[in-house]
Amino acid sequence: MKVVKFGGSSLATGEQVAKVVSILNADTERRVIVTSAPGKRNPTDIKVTDLLIQYAQCAITHQETAPVVTQILARYQAISDYFDLPNEVMIALTNRLHNIATTTFADNAHLLATYKAQGELLNAILLAAILNQQGVPAKFVDPQTVGFLVGGAPDDATVLPMTYANLARWTLPDTRIVFPGFFGYNQTGDICTFARGGSDITGAILSRGLRADLYENFTDVDAIFTVDTHIVPHPAMITKMSYREMRELSYAGFSVFQDEAIIPAIQGQIPVNVKNTNNPTAPGTLIVPEQFLFNPANPITGIACSDRFSALYLHRYLLNKEVGFTLKLLEIFQKYNLSYEHIPSGIDDLTIIFDRSKLDATTIHSLCRDIRTTLHPDYLEWIDDYAIIMVVGEGIAHTIDTMGKIIDSLTQNNIAIHMINQGASRISIMIGTQRKDAPAAVRHIYDTFFVKSEV
Ligand SMILES: Nc1ncnc2c1ncn2[C@@H]1O[C@H](COP(=O)(O)OP(=O)(O)O)[C@@H](O)[C@H]1O
Ligand SMILES: N[C@@H](CC(=O)OP(=O)(O)O)C(=O)O
Numbered sequence: 001m002k003v004v005k006f007g008g009s010s011l012a013t014g015e016q017v018a019k020v021v022s023i024l025n026a027d028t029e030r031r032v033i034v035t036s037a038p039g040k041r042n043p044t045d046i047k048v049t050d051l052l053i054q055y056a057q058c059a060i061t062h063q064e065t066a067p068v069v070t071q072i073l074a075r076y077q078a079i080s081d082y083f084d085l086p087n088e089v090m091i092a093l094t095n096r097l098h099n100i101a102t103t104t105f106a107d108n109a110h111l112l113a114t115y116k117a118q119g120e121l122l123n124a125i126l127l128a129a130i131l132n133q134q135g136v137p138a139k140f141v142d143p144q145t146v147g148f149l150v151g152g153a154p155d156d157a158t159v160l161p162m163t164y165a166n167l168a169r170w171t172l173p174d175t176r177i178v179f180p181g182f183f184g185y186n187q188t189g190d191i192c193t194f195a196r197g198g199s200d201i202t203g204a205i206l207s208r209g210l211r212a213d214l215y216e217n218f219t220d221v222d223a224i225f226t227v228d229t230h231i232v233p234h235p236a237m238i239t240k241m242s243y244r245e246m247r248e249l250s251y252a253g254f255s256v257f258q259d260e261a262i263i264p265a266i267q268g269q270i271p272v273n274v275k276n277t278n279n280p281t282a283p284g285t286l287i288v289p290e291q292f293l294f295n296p297a298n299p300i301t302g303i304a305c306s307d308r309f310s311a312l313y314l315h316r317y318l319l320n321k322e323v324g325f326t327l328k329l330l331e332i333f334q335k336y337n338l339s340y341e342h343i344p345s346g347i348d349d350l351t352i353i354f355d356r357s358k359l360d361a362t363t364i365h366s367l368c369r370d371i372r373t374t375l376h377p378d379y380l381e382w383i384d385d386y387a388i389i390m391v392v393g394e395g396i397a398h399t400i401d402t403m404g405k406i407i408d409s410l411t412q413n414n415i416a417i418h419m420i421n422q423g424a425s426r427i428s429i430m431i432g433t434q435r436k437d438a439p440a441a442v443r444h445i446y447d448t449f450f451v452k453s454e455v
Contacts, residue, residue, distance in 0.1 A: 001172075003032045003212045005181060005203030008039020008047055009220040010277035011123055014082020020127070021134050023218065023280050024176065030216070031172060032206055033138070034181045035127055036199040037119025038075045048075050048119040049182075049196075056115035059101060060108050069097060076126055089129045093122045106190065113154040113183065114191045120180035120199060128178040137175040143184050146170050148205070150184035150192050157184060157192035159205050159264070167209025179206060200261035208268030215270050217257060218277045224249075224256055224285040227303045231439045232446050238301060239283065242290040245301045245392050246272075248428045252304035252390035262287070290394055299395025299402050300449040305442045307387040307435045309341065310356045310364075311419070313349070314371070315379035320347040325375065332370050336363060342430065344421040351419055353388070353432070386418070387438035389431040391445060397426040406431065409448040415441045 006020050024030050037048040051072045058065045073094055080090050097118060105111035124140050131138035147166030150157035163184070181199025183191050194201045200217060207215035223237035224246075241249075243266045250259035257274060265272050265287070275284035319325060326343075329352070333340060342353040359367075368382055396402050403422060406429060410417055419432030433441050 001031045001210065001212050002027070002029045002214045002216055003034065003203055003207040003210065004030045004216045004218065005034040005199060006036060006277065007199065007217070007219045008036040008049075010039075010218050011036060011079075011127070012039045012041045012045075014079045016277065017079055017082070017127065017130060019277050019280070020218075021131065021136065023277065024131065024136055025134075026280070029213070030176070032177045032179060032210060032212070033127065034179050034199055034203040034206065035120050035123040036181055037123055038079070046071075048072060048123075049116055051075075052115045052119050053112070056112045059115070060111065065101065072097065076122055079126060079130075083130050083133060085126075085129055085133060089126060093125060096122060096125075109154040110190050110192075113193045116155075116193050117180070117183035117191045120182045124178045124180035131176060131178065138178050139173060139175045140178050143180065143202075144189070148184045148202075150186060150194075152192065154186075154190070154192045156195050157186075159184065159201075160187075163205065164209045167206065168211075170210070172210070195258070195260065197255065197258040198260075200258035201264070204261045204264040204270070204272070207270040207272075208264040211268065212270055215265060215272045217272060217274045218280075219256060219274060220276060220278060221256065221274075222276045222279055222282045222284065224254065224274055224302070226301070226450060227442060227446050228253065228305065231305065231442050235446065236450050238285045240286045240288065241301050242394050242427075243287060244290060244425060244427060245394060246287045248390055248392045248425065249302045249304045252388060252392075252430075253306040254302065254304050257287075295395065296398075298393075298449055299399045300391055300393040301395075302392050303442050303445050303449075304390045304392065305387060305438050306390075307438060308356050309386050309388050309432075310354050310359065311383040311386045311432065312352045312354070312368070312371075313379075313381045313383060314352075314375070314377045315349050316375075316377045317348050319345075319350065326350070328375055329371065332367065332374060335370070336367055338363075338367070342421065344419055344430075351432075353386070353419075356384070383418075385435050387433050387435045389433065389438060389441055389445070391429045391431070392427060394427050396422075396429060403429060405448050406445055409444040410441055413440065413444050415444070 010016055039047050051068055055068045076093050100114055128138045128140035149160040149163045151160050152158045181202035183193040186192050203215055225235045225237055227235045243262050247262045250257050272287040273284050276282055340352050340354055344351050415437045421430045
């Protein structure tokens with residue numbers, strides 16, 4: 001049995017949904033289908049999830065909601081019209097979208113989560129109707145009815161362990177299942193969503209819970225590329241990679257697969273196949289456990305780059321001899337309810353790397369003030385202009401010259417390295433640079449390890 005997730009790009013229009021129907025028709029093992037909300041139809045389009053956020057914001061601020069509701073419904077109507085579905089389907093979707101406006105929520109965070117989740121929910125109802133009309137018996141399943149339970153923040157949920165027990169008890173019907181991605185229910189029955197891109201997580205949870213043979217993740221590219229195509233045009237494709245390579249690369253910028261989604265797949269040892277809805281016979285990228293031989297000719301699988309980080313640099317002589325310095329620092333972070341991403345350190349220096357999206361200017365200001373007064377560093381600098389490049393490959397642990405080659409490729413091209421750290425995982429090397437230097441740095445590293453690209 002396969003769990004198949006279709007991303008927003010695969011469900012954005014009637015034409016795309018028709019491709020989804022053929023993909024399902026081509027393989028009866030594709031039993032559990034996870035939907036995203038309709039995504040962008042062109043680069044300037046707005047995803048339905050973003051329209052739903054606007055809808056929620058209008059509701060919270062008591063502004064008129066009719067224009068955005070019309071825009072959202074038009075997206076589903078266009079798909080419904082493509083298949084000439086009976087009116088009842090759109091009436092049901094319209095009622096659901098209007099009904100949430102009359103629901104009472106514990107707070108605005110829960111309101112926002114419920115509004116956002118409608119994108120995948122309505123799309124799952126619509127897709128089930130389309131499949132039935134196209135002769136593929138299918139049933140919409142609400143996550144609540146099978147005990148798909150989550151905890152944590154309403155907009156950043158995590159799956160509860162009992163979900164797996166609930167899924168193990170579920171006997172799948174003979175029809176296909178259409179299951180909305182991106183959200184679950186907490187134990188008080190409120191909708192909570194995963195982080196953005198989280199339909200990938202739903203697919204991985206279902207794959208593990210239902211012990212699928214394969215988790216197919218359909219998107220709009222033939223495979224996962226070795227590097228961002230905006231930086232290197234026509235890069236090499238990754239045919240096979242390990243779970244932990246995917247985890248590191250998605251964390252550092254490969255947005256094609258949500259970075260938390262690999263975890264349930266690892267726990268269940270479910271292989272993941274990223275494939276293209278627009279070219280379904282292409283083999284795509286297979287993500288599997290690490291027990292396969294790496295290519296000795298190239299230890300690198302991919303190079304990711306992200307500028308969503310900031311760094312706090314601290315210098316104090318004899319830091320290495322001072323007991324409790326890092327503990328006090330971590331206590332300050334705890335006071336601010338702040339998690340950090342990495343802490344590379346030297347004898348007298350410490351750099352703490354944060355996810356910039358979790359911090360505002362006021363917090364940064366008072367955090368730095370607290371550190372100065374509590375820890376008296378000789379030098380403290382907040383570095384907003386920070387990019388991280390992650391060079392990832394199972395082969396890194398088996399070679400001795402990879403780090404040297406990376407450093408050479410950057411220094412020979414006058415790119416200043418602010419931080420370099422061979423990850424504790426032994427399969428990644430992290431490099432901090434100024435943001436402006438990051439794309440060129442990625443290109444030079446790529447050209448060192450892969451066939452030179454056309455620029
Ligand atoms: N290394 C990479 N390989 C392939 N695609 C990538 C990579 N990094 C980022 N992407 C982007 O991920 C997109 C697919 O992910 P996403 O937009 O979430 O798709 P979906 O709508 O299917 O969920 C691709 O169109 C591409 O722009
Ligand atoms: N629709 C949600 C969840 C998701 O996974 O979407 P997509 O499959 O289009 O990345 C979002 O936009 O975040």
